[in-house]
Structures are given as structure tokens and as C-alpha cells.
Amino acid sequence: MAEATANVERPGRLKEFWFYFRENRGAVFGLWVFLAFLFVAIFAPLIVPHDPSAQFRDHLLQPPAWQEGGDWSFVLGTDALGRDLLSRLLMGARYSFFVGIVVVVVAATGGITVGLLAGFAPKWLDSIIMRIMDVILAFPSLLLALVLVAILGPSLLNAMIAIAIVLQPHYVRLTRASVMSERNKDYVTSARVAGAGRWRMMFITVLPNCLAPIIVQAALSFSTAILDAAALGFLGMGAQPPTPEWGTMLAEAREFILRAWWVVTFPGLAILVTVLAINLMGDGLRDALDPKLKRS
Amino acid sequence: MLNFLLSRLLTFVPTFIGVTLISFSFIRVLPGDPIIVMAGERGMSEERYAELQAQFGFDRPLLVQYWDYMTGVLQGDLGNSFVTKKPVFDEFFALFPATLELSICAMIFAVVLGLPAGVIAAINRGKLFDRTLMSTALVGYSMPIFWWALLMIIVFSGWLGWTPVSGRISLIYFFDDVTGFMLIDSLLSGQKGAFSSAVNHLILPTIVLGTIPLAVIARQTRSAMLEVLSEDYIRTARAKGLPPSRVTYIHALRNALIPVVTVIGLLVGTLLAGAILTETIFSWPGIGKWMVDSIYRRDYPVVQGGLLLIAVMVMIVNLTVDVLYGFINPKIRKS
Numbered sequence: 001m002a003e004a005t006a007n008v009e010r011p012g013r014l015k016e017f018w019f020y021f022r023e024n025r026g027a028v029f030g031l032w033v034f035l036a037f038l039f040v041a042i043f044a045p046l047i048v049p050h051d052p053s054a055q056f057r058d059h060l061l062q063p064p065a066w067q068e069g070g071d072w073s074f075v076l077g078t079d080a081l082g083r084d085l086l087s088r089l090l091m092g093a094r095y096s097f098f099v100g101i102v103v104v105v106v107a108a109t110g111g112i113t114v115g116l117l118a119g120f121a122p123k124w125l126d127s128i129i130m131r132i133m134d135v136i137l138a139f140p141s142l143l144l145a146l147v148l149v150a151i152l153g154p155s156l157l158n159a160m161i162a163i164a165i166v167l168q169p170h171y172v173r174l175t176r177a178s179v180m181s182e183r184n185k186d187y188v189t190s191a192r193v194a195g196a197g198r199w200r201m202m203f204i205t206v207l208p209n210c211l212a213p214i215i216v217q218a219a220l221s222f223s224t225a226i227l228d229a230a231a232l233g234f235l236g237m238g239a240q241p242p243t244p245e246w247g248t249m250l251a252e253a254r255e256f257i258l259r260a261w262w263v264v265t266f267p268g269l270a271i272l273v274t275v276l277a278i279n280l281m282g283d284g285l286r287d288a289l290d291p292k293l294k295r296s
Numbered sequence: 297m298l299n300f301l302l303s304r305l306l307t308f309v310p311t312f313i314g315v316t317l318i319s320f321s322f323i324r325v326l327p328g329d330p331i332i333v334m335a336g337e338r339g340m341s342e343e344r345y346a347e348l349q350a351q352f353g354f355d356r357p358l359l360v361q362y363w364d365y366m367t368g369v370l371q372g373d374l375g376n377s378f379v380t381k382k383p384v385f386d387e388f389f390a391l392f393p394a395t396l397e398l399s400i401c402a403m404i405f406a407v408v409l410g411l412p413a414g415v416i417a418a419i420n421r422g423k424l425f426d427r428t429l430m431s432t433a434l435v436g437y438s439m440p441i442f443w444w445a446l447l448m449i450i451v452f453s454g455w456l457g458w459t460p461v462s463g464r465i466s467l468i469y470f471f472d473d474v475t476g477f478m479l480i481d482s483l484l485s486g487q488k489g490a491f492s493s494a495v496n497h498l499i500l501p502t503i504v505l506g507t508i509p510l511a512v513i514a515r516q517t518r519s520a521m522l523e524v525l526s527e528d529y530i531r532t533a534r535a536k537g538l539p540p541s542r543v544t545y546i547h548a549l550r551n552a553l554i555p556v557v558t559v560i561g562l563l564v565g566t567l568l569a570g571a572i573l574t575e576t577i578f579s580w581p582g583i584g585k586w587m588v589d590s591i592y593r594r595d596y597p598v599v600q601g602g603l604l605l606i607a608v609m610v611m612i613v614n615l616t617v618d619v620l621y622g623f624i625n626p627k628i629r630k631s
Contacts, residue, residue: 026431026434131307131310131311131314132314134307134310134311134314135311135314135315135317135318138311138314138315138607138610138611138614139315139318139603139606139607139610140565140566140568140569140572140606140610141565141569142569142570142572142573143568143569143572143587143603143606144603146572146587146588146591147322147591147599147603150591150599151322151325223438227438227440230440230442231440231442231573234442234573235572235573235576235588236592237591247440247442250442250443250446254446257446257449257450257454258449258450258453258454261450264443264446264447264450265447265450267443268440268442268443268444268446268447269443271440271443272435272438272439272440272443275438275440276434276435276438279434279437279438280434283434
């Protein structure tokens with residue numbers, strides 16, 4: 001009898017989350033790939049077979065090891081300057097991960113704060129904030145980022161700033177919408193009656209209950225950030241050569257496209273796999289965190 | 297309905313002013329002096345510098361400059377390009393048909409494949425077919441399209457030699473611009489082979505630009521269909537013995553299309569952003585390539601004017617979608 005009652009108890013939040021997340025096999029797969037990507041990003045300098053900027057002048061545009069003319073000391077071949085492609089790709093994971101983290105943290109912190117403000121602010125301030133966000137959203141994101149980088153000067157840091165600015169309105173809208181639907185609930189009223197101050201209401205009472213969609217958005221904008229940074233790099237407006245950033249590598253490889261397929265194929269594949277893994281994870285997160293879709 | 301229309305139009309005005317403010321401040325927050333950039337390597341005398349400054353109005357108070365800028369904008373005067381000296385407004389609309397043609401083709405590609413894919417996936421929910429289709433859609437959604445374009449070029453232009461690598465039509469054909477749409481103009485010219493050359497040039501850019509919209513539409517259609525298929529009225533329709541195909545395509549699809557149409561409208565921004573990359577890679581002479589080239593050349597009036605015009609285009613499309621949505625769905629209109 002006692003055992004049966006113990007079983008009925010509600011599982012912990014994390015355990016419950018994992019229970020639902022695990023059901024989505026794609027999401028679990030995405031998580032593993034993401035963890036591998038994270039591992040590579042952290043330990044890249046220790047696991048690269050060669051120095052990513054070392055030029056092996058006797059091995060220019062060498063094909064991958066399994067192709068004729070390949071060499072197992074350069075598994076994925078070399079680029080036009082004789083640099084080892086695998087080492088550059090592994091190092092590139094660092095830049096992409098860095099871009100993703102910084103952009104998401106900056107855009108989410110700014111966006112959540114502004115969104116909370118808009119949700120709690122008087123109507124006139126709320127409309128001003130939302131109109132400003134509408135203005136930013138009126139520009140195609142990549143174009144606005146491109147122009148911002150043109151103003152700030154092309155570099156990886158400026159590309160990250162530009163992408164964070166462009167992504168931020170999504171967080172503002174999302175946070176504000178959640179705040180609006182939470183604001184009139186009983187627990188908020190009771191907190192107000194109990195004498196909670198404005199800041200406490202915003203960040204401690206309401207914010208934790210708005211987090212689910214924001215977490216999903218964070219995962220999705222992590223992949224958008226990586227894609228956009230690579231696109232800017234590809235257009236010559238992001239990381240500058242010889243940085244082994246994946247988009248920049250693609251831009252450098254463009255002229256060899258019909259002579260050496262590997263210099264074009266692998267950097268793009270790295271972007272695709274990373275972005276895909278994160279999007280798979282994002283889908284799983286959404287299913288696990290969205291109570292509407294939960295089967296009870 | 298009129299109230300709804302007016303309220304939507306009213307939100308358009310402050311956004312438009314905001315957009316002009318951003319494009320106005322763009323040239324003024326640039327590090328470095330646009331006039332010196334314009335002079336190039338040769339430099340210029342101090343008198344000429346002062347003269348140009350007066351010509352562009354940079355010596356006057358910001359508020360006055362903004363007022364002048366706004367009066368210009370409202371009359372379609374966006375200044376002249378530093379490089380070609382032609383009005384930005386005219387250049388934009390000379391190149392716009394190329395982008396429009398590519399975007400329309402990409403959108404048709406995406407809708408024609410994406411809608412049926414989403415419907416079929418929804419009907420076969422959870423089966424192998426559904427899972428394969430949705431995994432493919434997620435791959436498409438995650439695609440770095442600049443890489444996708446290069447891969448297409450390697451395979452279809454390099455290895456198979458089926459399609460050309462760049463441009464809108466083979467250089468051997470010459471005819472006048474009538475509509476600005478190469479497909480129509482090449483047909484009108486009556487020259488043998490011109491039309492098929494134009495089609496050949498369009499195929500790869502269309503696929504590349506249409507890939508992400510295709511994935512988004514397929515995913516959106518599937519989830520909208522699933523939602524609608526679980527509604528009571530569908531069960532009623534089935535219960536009264538209507539054939540399954542009629543229930544799916546007439547009863548369910550019509551309602552499922554509402555969110556899909558909205559998404560299609562919102563994809564216009566994505567298309568324009570994608571056009572920047574696609575046009576650059578395929579040397580497609582449209583707005584996207586023009587903007588990127590102008591950024592490289594520091595042709596600031598073009599960047600400024602193009603930014604404004606593109607934003608206004610996106611805003612008009614969004615407004616139209618919004619109004620249409622309210623038109624289709626009375627629930628939105630009343631709230």
C-alpha cells in the first residue's frame with residue numbers, strides 16, 4: 001500500500017522534462033551531436049592533428065585521404081594554401097559555438113528585460129517599445145545585420161553584435177506576450193497583495209513562469225546565430241581570413257569550387273550538421289516544455 | 297471591418313517613421329566622412345569639400361536635415377548613387393523585376409511542393425513517410441543556403457553540365473526590356489532558344505532560394521492540418537459518411553490554409569534576405585546583389601535608399617497579409 005502511494009507522487013521537474021524529451025528520438029540524437037560539438041569546441045586546440053594555420057606547401061589542395069592522391073595525415077584534405085582542412089574545421093567549431101552563446105546571451109538578456117518592462121509598463125511606454133521592435137522587424141534580418149556590420153566595420157565581434165540586435169525583438173515580443181497572459185493570474189495578484197515590489201514581481205514572481213517558450217526560442221536563435229554569422233563570413237563581412245570560421249572558409253573556397261569539391265563541401269556540412277542538431281533539440285524542447293502538447 | 301482596416305493602417309505610420317529614422321541615421325553614424333569616401337583616392341580641395349557638404353546639407357542642423365530627407369522620401373527622391381550618379385529610386389525599380397521574378401518562382405516552387413508534402417505527412421502521421429518527409433524538411437530548414445547553392449553548382453553545372461552558373465540569360469541573346477521579367481521578355485522577343493535559356497538560368501537560383509520556404513511551408517501545413525483534423529466538425533463530416541478525400545481536401549484543408557497563408561506572407565522577408573545570398577552567388581542582377589555590391593563599394597546613398605525601400609516593401613506585404621487574415625478570419629477582426 002505504502003509503495004503504491006509513493007509511486008503516485010509527481011516526479012521532479014527535471015525528471016519530468018527528461019521523460020518527455022527522451023520520447024523524441026530526433027531530439028536525443030540532436031542532443032548527442034550538440035554535446036560532441038561542445039566537446040570539440042572546448043578541446044579543439046588539444047585534438048587538432050595540425051596547427052590550423054600552418055601551411056604545408058607540398059600539399060596544396062590535396063584531396064581527402066580515401067580519394068586517389070589523398071594522404072592519411074590530412075584526413076579531409078588540404079585547402080589552397082596547404083592548410084589541413086580537418087584541423088580548421090575543428091577549430092571552427094569554437095567560433096560557431098562562441099557566436100551562438102554570445103548572441104543568445106546578449107539577445108535574450110536584453111530582450112527579456114525589455115519584454116518584461118513592456119509587459120509591466122504603462123500603455124504608452126509599452127506601445128513605444130513595441131513600435132521600435134516592429135521597426136527592427138521590418139528589415140530582413142540578414143540585410144540589417146549586413147548594413148550594421150558595414151557601419152561598425154567587418155569583424156566577428158561586430159557580426160555578433162549585429163546579429164544579437166536583429167534577434168532581440170523576438171525575445172521582447174515573446175516575453176511580453178507571456179507576461180500579458182500571466183499578469184492577471186491569481187498568484188500574481190496574491191504576490192502583489194502580499195506587498196511584492198515591482199522588480200520582485202517582474203523577475204521573481206512572473207519571469208520563471210514565462211521561461212518555457214523563451215528557452216525554446218533560445219535554442220532556435222542559437223542555430224540562427226550560427227547560420228547568420230556564417231552567411232556574414234561568407235559575404236566577407238564576418239570573421240576575416242585566416243580565421244578558420246566556417247562561413248569565411250567557404251568564401252575562401254569559392255574559387256576552387258569546380259576543382260576541389262572537398263574545400264567547399266566540408267565546411268558547409270559542418271554548419272548544416274550543427275544547425276540541424278540544434279534545431280532537432282529545439283523541437284524536442286518545445287514538445288517537452290509546451291504543456292499543451294503533453295499527453296497526460 | 298473599416299475600423300479594423302483603419303487600426304492596421306494607423307500602426308503602419310509610426311513604423312514607417314521609425315524605418316525612415318533608421319535609414320536616415322545610417323549615413324550619419326558611419327565612422328568616417330561620406331564626402332571624403334566619395335572623393336576616393338584623389339582627395340579634394342577645401343572649397344569643394346564645403347560645397348559638397350552644403351549640397352548634401354550636412355552643415356545644417358539634424359532636424360532640418362531629417363525634414364529635408366523626409367520630404368524627399370515622400371516624393372520618391374532618395375538621392376543619387378555615388379558610383380553611377382543615377383537616382384537610387386530609379387535604380388531600385390530597374391533591378392526590382394529581377395528579384396521579383398526570382399522570388400515568385402521560388403515561392404511557387406515552395407508552395408507547389410510544400411503544401412502537398414505537408415498534407416500527405418499529416419494524413420500519414422507517425423508513419424515512415426511522415427517521418428522521412430519531416431526530417432527532410434528540418435534539414436532544408438537548417439540549410440546554409442550559400443553552401444547549398446555552391447553544392448548545386450558543383451553537381452548540376454560542374455559534373456553534369458546541365459545548367460549555367462550565373463546570370464539571367466545567355467549573352468548571345470539581345471532584346472529590349474518590356475516587362476523586366478526575363479521569362480516574359482524572352483518569349484516576347486520571339487528569338488529561338490531565348491526562353492529556354494532564361495528558364496535554364498532560373499532553375500538553380502529558384503531551388504536554392506525556395507528551399508527554406510519549402511521546408512517552412514511543409515512543416516506549417518502539416519501542423520495546421522493535424523490541428524484541424526482533430527476538430528469536432530471533421531469527426532461529424534466523417535460520421536455522416538463523406539468520402540475521406542472530400543473531408544481532407546475540402547473540409548480540413550480550407551481551414552488549415554489560414555495559418556499557412558499567413559506564414560507564406562511572413563516568408564517574404566526571408567525571401568529578400570535569401571535573395572542577398574542567392575543573387576550574390578549566381579550573379580543575379582537584382583536588389584540583393586545591388587545592395588551587397590553597394591556595401592562593398594561604400595555607395596552609401598544606395599545602401600540607405602535600398603534599405604528603406606526594402607523595409608517598406610516588407611511592411612506593405614505584412615500589412616496586406618494582416619488585412620487579408622482579418623478578412624478571412626472574423627475572430628481576428630473583432631478582437
